[in-house]
Amino acid sequence: xxxxxxxISKRFGSTCALREVDLELKEQGLYGLLGNNGxxxxxxxxxxxxRLYPDSGSVRVDGAETADRDxxxxxxxxxxxxxxxxxxxxxRKAFELTSLFYPAFDKARALExxxxxxxxxxxxxTKLSTGYASIFRMILALCVNTPYxxxxxxxxxxxxxxxxxxxxxxxxxxxxxxxxxxxxxxLIQEVAHIIGHxxxxxxxxxxxxxxxxxxxxxxxxxxGPRDKVADxxxxxxAVEESIIGGLSxxxxxxxxxxxxxxxxxxxxxxxxxxxxxxxxxxxxQRDESSCSQSI
Amino acid sequence: MNLRAASLYKSKNALKSAGAYFIVLLLILLAVIAIAxxxxxxxxxxxxxxxxxxxxAWVMMLVMGITAIREDLRFFxxxxxxxxxxxxxxxxxxxxxxxxxxxxxxxFQFLANAIAQSVPNIRIGELYSMLYAQGAMSLSLWQHVExxxxxxGFLLMAYMGGMFFSLxxxxxxxxxxxVIAVSIPFLLFVGIPFLWPYFSAPLTxxxxxxxxxxxxxxxxxxxxxxVIGAVNGLITRRIHIRGL
Numbered sequence: 122x123x124x125x126x127x128x129i130s131k132r133f134g135s136t137c138a139l140r141e142v143d144l145e146l147k148e149q150g151l152y153g154l155l156g157n158n159g160x161x162x163x164x165x166x167x168x169x170x171x172r173l174y175p176d177s178g179s180v181r182v183d184g185a186e187t188a189d190r191d192x193x194x195x196x197x198x199x200x201x202x203x204x205x206x207x208x209x210x211x212x213r214k215a216f217e218l219t220s221l222f223y224p225a226f227d228k229a230r231a232l233e234x235x236x237x238x239x240x241x242x243x244x245x246x247t248k249l250s251t252g253y254a255s256i257f258r259m260i261l262a263l264c265v266n267t268p269y270x271x272x273x274x275x276x277x278x279x280x281x282x283x284x285x286x287x288x289x290x291x292x293x294x295x296x297x298x299x300x301x302x303x304x305x306x307x308l309i310q311e312v313a314h315i316i317g318h319x320x321x322x323x324x325x326x327x328x329x330x331x332x333x334x335x336x337x338x339x340x341x342x343x344x345g346p347r348d349k350v351a352d353x354x355x356x357x358x359a360v361e362e363s364i365i366g367g368l369s370x371x372x373x374x375x376x377x378x379x380x381x382x383x384x385x386x387x388x389x390x391x392x393x394x395x396x397x398x399x400x401x402x403x404x405x406q407r408d409e410s411s412c413s414q415s416i
Numbered sequence: 417m418n419l420r421a422a423s424l425y426k427s428k429n430a431l432k433s434a435g436a437y438f439i440v441l442l443l444i445l446l447a448v449i450a451i452a453x454x455x456x457x458x459x460x461x462x463x464x465x466x467x468x469x470x471x472x473a474w475v476m477m478l479v480m481g482i483t484a485i486r487e488d489l490r491f492f493x494x495x496x497x498x499x500x501x502x503x504x505x506x507x508x509x510x511x512x513x514x515x516x517x518x519x520x521x522x523x524f525q526f527l528a529n530a531i532a533q534s535v536p537n538i539r540i541g542e543l544y545s546m547l548y549a550q551g552a553m554s555l556s557l558w559q560h561v562e563x564x565x566x567x568x569g570f571l572l573m574a575y576m577g578g579m580f581f582s583l584x585x586x587x588x589x590x591x592x593x594x595v596i597a598v599s600i601p602f603l604l605f606v607g608i609p610f611l612w613p614y615f616s617a618p619l620t621x622x623x624x625x626x627x628x629x630x631x632x633x634x635x636x637x638x639x640x641x642x643v644i645g646a647v648n649g650l651i652t653r654r655i656h657i658r659g660l
Contacts, residue, residue, distance in 0.1 A: 171498060189653075191497055194493075194496040201659060203658070204659055206490075206491060208487075208660070221424060223496070247660075
């Protein structure tokens with residue numbers, strides 16, 4: 122059971138937004154959908170929730186196709202960046218109506234979160250600032266209690282305090298009523314400690330899909346004087362190198378934990394963000410080299 | 417199909433819209449009565465005529481059709497309701513609103529008749545009485561039934577027509593939107609007069625057919641509604657739903 126995405130492709134004119142995407146989102150997992158701008162994250166969410174029809178492929182939720190089926194679509198709640206509510210609808214009214222469509226919606230919790238986040242429930246949704254519009258959608262997502270939750274840039278426009286409150290509320294919600302949560306975000310460092318599984322998407326294709334622990338296994342950041350670092354990493358799988366003056370930092374993949382480090386060098390466990398940046402740089406270099414070869 | 421939740425949401429909106437329309441109409445009617453009374457008290461002998469109920473209701477249905485579909489598709493998909501249910505809900509809401517306005521039309525006719533008893537220089541008319549009852553203020557029970565169903569067809573056609581234009585402009589790109597926007601007045605003011613010789617015979621036949629009785633006109637309304645409704649269904653089926 123879970124969400125099974127098979128061979129999904131989607132084009133917008135000459136742009137290929139999704140290329141034969143295969144992905145499985147298991148029940149009660151915390152996923153991070155990571156990718157640069159225009160990688161296809163929102164399009165993938167829109168296809169899963171049936172807002173967009175794919176050109177080919179299928180999406181199945183708990184074994185059933187999503188295509189225009191209310192019983193299946195009702196299991197997924199997507200919090201996106203765009204507003205899908207009527208222009209004159211007020212926050213409180215939206216809470217009331219959500220109970221109509223999602224009987225498990227916890228209205229009391231929604232009002233409590235509104236109070237905590239300081240959102241005025243008498244205000245029209247379209248009159249909310251970017252940050253509060255995100256908070257409004259986030260509150261709905263946290264209280265709707267569907268088995269699958271897709272959060273597209275959930276902390277867009279939120280200040281540091283509200284972001285922290287959101288992550289805490291999300292963890293609390295997950296602990297109380299476990300569900301599948303997929304977070305698409307650019308703020309990788311902030312979600313790194315929350316997600317258990319990372320899906321990296323680039324140019325509409327999934328390039329990594331693994332538990333974060335597996336991805337970062339053997340990934341170490343070695344830093345120190347440039348010459349010493351160069352000597353140490355020679356013959357090893359250096360994924361990315363950054364040089365500042367006489368110092369350099371290299372991200373190594375496949376390095377055993379117990380490998381001794383020469384004096385003067387520092388070894389640190391690579392973060393998900395380091396890994397993501399290195400992966401993107403590597404992919405870009407590969408594209409450039411294949412491009413120059415073809416020329 | 418989660419039709420219950422979607423219909424409940426739409427029904428509340430339909431009731432609110434109909435309520436607002438009735439209030440506005442009532443205020444206009446009061447203003448008309450006041451004008452007629454002032455006219456009489458000033459020794460005037462001219463008639464004050466008001467026949468805005470039908471056209472007002474038709475315009476309201478058209479506007480509801482234009483505005484509701486996009487908003488509903490967005491709101492429904494956000495709340496786990498697919499296109500098919502959204503489309504069926506539009507029919508349910510349109511029918512509900514049409515029934516309310518058609519009943520309102522009959523009540524309006526009763527009211528108009530009662531008013532005419534006390535304010536003699538007032539003429540209040542609506543669709544059926546003007547077309548098939550020589551502008552009579554008082555209708556028989558059967559005439560009210562005919563008037564009611566004629567309203568239904570007329571108003572449903574307006575809703576589906578509004579929905580069609582809304583969906584059309586939703587799915588077309590900017591260039592095609594401009595082309596269509598220019599084509600409509602062009603067709604009305606240039607195309608139709610130019611093509612009139614070719615269409616005058618069938619249109620005259622259609623006019624004669626509709627003049628026979630209200631059921632013929634209703635049939636025409638229902639055919640147009642069914643055709644536009646089917647096209648709307650086809651467009652809705654594959655539409656991409658975008659947020660604001």
